[in-house]
Amino acid sequence: MGANMARREPPTRRPDPVGWLRVGYTKTGPAAYASHRDLARAFERMFRRAGVPLAYSSGFSPHPRISHFNVAPTGDSSLAEFLELGLAAECDPEALLEALNAVTLQGVVFTTATPTGRGATAKELTASRWLAEFTAPTGLAAAATALLAAPTTCITRATGKGLKTIDVKPALRTLRVEENNAVMVLAHTEPLVRASDVLTALETHKASWSAYRLTRLAQGLDGTL
């Protein structure tokens, strides 16, 4: 494609967004199985269907200015996902929510829309509270106690670049077990510790179950959840 550009003028620069909105949404049911790339594509189309005044980047392949943060992993549900949206024109947040919910996907409900500074979301959402629901768990409470007491607990996770070993403890703020459920708060550390990594850590402390489901309940500033 690049070779075909030689003699053409670059397109005119598009104006900067007039403002940014932080939009909160859920990702449950079928939508929980979408990857972050799937969701990004689906949201672009959804925003166009809803007639949202999207701001676009400049250049030969303009992209809508949508930033996604901390998208819950493929397969995990969430009641607290957030994105930032650059607007080409002012719009009423309430009307925007209504328009989005009229054209949304099964499992995605838009819950909040608030004005924000660009990139503020990343600084303000630094931890998450997760709910793990287990089917037929055994040894859960003991494993949680052991995990909380252990100075480190390393797990390995398959990534695109091979196996990666991660210590879950630096991210784990709280962990509470109630019958078949566990609720935990995880800080968004580097490397990122996923909720499923904590479940793997519980398995190394001898817990087991036949199936589980993970749901992100909330996101916020580390220390406030």
Place this chain on the structure above:
Amino acid sequence: MTEVKSLFPALEPLLRQVHRPVQYVGGEANSCVKPWEDTTLRWVLSYPDAYEIGQPNQGLAVLYEIINGLAWAAAERSYTIWPDLASLMRSAGVPQFTLESHHPVRAYDIWGFSLATELGYTNVLEMLDLAGVPLLASERGSADPIVVAGGHCAVNPEPMAAFIDAFILGDGEQAVIELSELARQWKLAGKPGGRVGLLLRFAKTGRVYVPAFYDVKYGANGAIASITPNQAGVPERPERWVLTGLDTWRYPQHPIVPIAETVHERYSVEVFRGCTQGCRFCQAGMITRPVRERSAGVIAQLAACGLAATGYDEVGILSLSSADHSQISELVRGLADSYADTTTSLSLPSTRVDAFNIELATELSRNGRRSGLTFAPEGGTERLRAVINKNVSEADLISTVNTAFSQGWRSVKLYFMCGLPTETDEDVLAIADMAHRVIETGRQVSGQRDISCTISIGGFVPKPMTPFQWAAGADIPTLYRRMRALKDKVRADRSCGRAITVRYADAEPTLVEGLLSRGDRRVGAVIAAVWRAGGMFDGWREHFNFERWMDCANTALAGTGVDVAWYTTRERDAAEVLPWEHLELGLDRQWLWDDYQDSLVAASLPDCRWAGCNGCGVCPFFGVDIELATRAGGKHGGTYGNTYGGKHG
């Protein structure tokens, strides 16, 4: 009636363990979910390949909206499940499901397959099996859906005759409505005569082919001796469905927007159906005659509605040769104007070799995005192009690329076929000379060195219902010898070779496609054996296994007196009864044969759209005519109405 429940709770624990689970969950925008008990007739529509290939299929999108537009009917979708999930499902006892409601496919009334490529046949068997539906139509009972198939491959249904209850030839719009009506009446009447009773009702329309109602006998030489109906009231020659007045017919206005990534992500508008350029290798062109256009106004309206309903940022102008639309200039200018200051791009897949095509491409790429230019000369020499009736001279090509390079394009793609009738090694090697001239011309016109040309070449498969249905296909060694010699010759070109890339397709799938496309009922045993041996996803290089196909063919065809070579690399004579001889597409057999004989002496034939009737037989047989938008007068005059209207859902 037993209660039909969603399989999603049983499926969900498996999804975490598989690759790209989103392709199995449904929930896409514009998908249509009707409560089970609200409808009396329920279809499943399937394209026998993975979601990413099947979901963008336009034919099924059309039928999906038409069926769901009927208040009393519903259509849901199901695609082939990758082996990772399929094996988990078999262990857990979860059968093939629909994407909308996750109901078991076996609980539906009609299961429709779109057969676009022969390499999807094993996937049909895989889906039937995973659904718990007996593979053989003869073994199905009252708890099984009626399995129907259509699409281009259905013009030779015989290799799949044992597995499919009924085939539809031609356009599906009216067919699905009529089948739905017949099935509903049959259900409401208490299913008189059971499955056979319904299949008889289908067959009596004269336009449904039920293979079980026909007997095939073979002669001592291995060829077919006769094909005869074995039931009273079924047609001697089941006919093709031909839709006219496309402007008045429903076209998807709110197609499903996939969440998973698929091969085509755009709003495609079909601007016409049929093609009469008369390329002798082209099955699509032969079996969809005559040309029937939508008018520019309706197309613009559809594009606007489709974009609003989907949120796509690209419109595809779809047909067998879109640059041939009689209003293409105003259509393209209109669309380009409408979307000039937006981020919406336009694409017109066209491979026509002429300057007009460049004009269109330039117009379409006005607002920024510019993809490469593709031309399809198909054959390397003028003689060979006359054989296949692709009437492009070398001078045409050079003047076309001249225009392209002078307008700022820097690379072109050229498509060719290998193994065409009468082809010699020299015909294929001549492609290298052509590419050399393309590069030289480009460098001269542009005054720059960064000119490139990609040659794509693949094996030709002779197809049923074309003039080449009698021709011998090339064998694998010949295909490889010619394609490799071409690559070597390009590599040896010192001045231009580095600017030319040669890509050639594997020859083995070509041979299997040849076996399946001109096979008869005996080939069905080969397909079943391959699937039993683990074969599926044959269109995927990493899944296709040639040795398995040949081993299974040798075993399954043993004792028949015929073999793979008999089906693929043998020329047929005029008298041979071809497996699809009993099906009526309106094409005159003698015309096809004469056109084949003309091809052998490189005699070409003009396009009947502009040069008068060639006598192929289709229009008089069906009582239809070419429908050009520029000629649209009273009868189908340019306003869009939904023959089967109403929004679904």
